[in-house]
Amino acid sequence: MKLIGIVLAGGKSRRFGSPKAFASKDNKAFYTYSINALKPYISRLVIVTNPELETNFTSENITSDIIQDVNEYTGQGPLAGIYSAMDRYVGEWYIVLPIDVPFIESSVIERLIEQISPEVDAIVPVVAGKLQPLISIYQFNVKQIIQEQLDSGSRSVKSVLDNCRVKYVAIDEAEPFVNINSQLDYEHYIGKQNE
Numbered sequence: 001m002k003l004i005g006i007v008l009a010g011g012k013s014r015r016f017g018s019p020k021a022f023a024s025k026d027n028k029a030f031y032t033y034s035i036n037a038l039k040p041y042i043s044r045l046v047i048v049t050n051p052e053l054e055t056n057f058t059s060e061n062i063t064s065d066i067i068q069d070v071n072e073y074t075g076q077g078p079l080a081g082i083y084s085a086m087d088r089y090v091g092e093w094y095i096v097l098p099i100d101v102p103f104i105e106s107s108v109i110e111r112l113i114e115q116i117s118p119e120v121d122a123i124v125p126v127v128a129g130k131l132q133p134l135i136s137i138y139q140f141n142v143k144q145i146i147q148e149q150l151d152s153g154s155r156s157v158k159s160v161l162d163n164c165r166v167k168y169v170a171i172d173e174a175e176p177f178v179n180i181n182s183q184l185d186y187e188h189y190i191g192k193q194n195e
């Protein structure tokens with residue numbers, strides 16, 4: 001089974017104040033943690049970013065492409081990124097990760113992959129009662145649902161799930177899902193940024 005990895009990297013990092021993808025943990029850029037967690041399982045990697053950031057990414061020794069959101073949905077949030085990768089690379093299953101989860105682990109991805117079956121369209125972890133739809137697996141047919149959602153003017157990932165057959169996977173360990181959105185998050189989970 002071929003799995004395509006999607007790294008969502010087209011956000012504006014307004015709350016963080018500088019591009020989150022290149023913030024560092026243990027001297028490694030955040031986005032490399034996402035790539036490395038996906039790497040054992042995917043045949044191709046697609047990094048979906050924006051023109052300002054595009055030249056800063058490298059692909060960590062895996063067949064990869066760095067693309068931008070399709071014109072009609074540019075900058076319309078994570079769904080635009082997922083759609084754009086699905087539109088460019090036709091596959092059966094896609095594993096999606098954002099660039100702001102530097103504690104993510106391959107074991108989480110493996111748990112989700114184990115749930116792949118023809119009876120489901122999406123595999124979504126639930127951590128401490130919270131859905132994690134940007135750390136999830138989607139089947140190609142979800143592209144159509146995302147398109148309808150974006151065309152209706154909504155960016156809600158949860159609404160997409162309402163229209164899919166979702167396998168929710170409860171995961172007890174919260175640390176891999178730690179999401180860094182602000183400088184306060186950074187200080188809390190990682191420590192003071194290097195001067």
Ligand SMILES: Nc1nc2c(ncn2[C@@H]2O[C@H](COP(=O)(O)OP(=O)(O)OP(=O)(O)O)[C@@H](O)[C@H]2O)c(=O)[nH]1
Binds near residue numbers: 015181
């Ligand atoms: N391709 C693409 N990715 C996006 C877009 N918006 C957000 N993302 C990515 O989706 C993930 C979650 O993004 P958020 O943290 O919600 O948004 P953000 O714009 O990065 O940050 P804020 O400006 O602080 O909200 C991150 O990996 C972002 O890079 C978009 O319009 N296109």
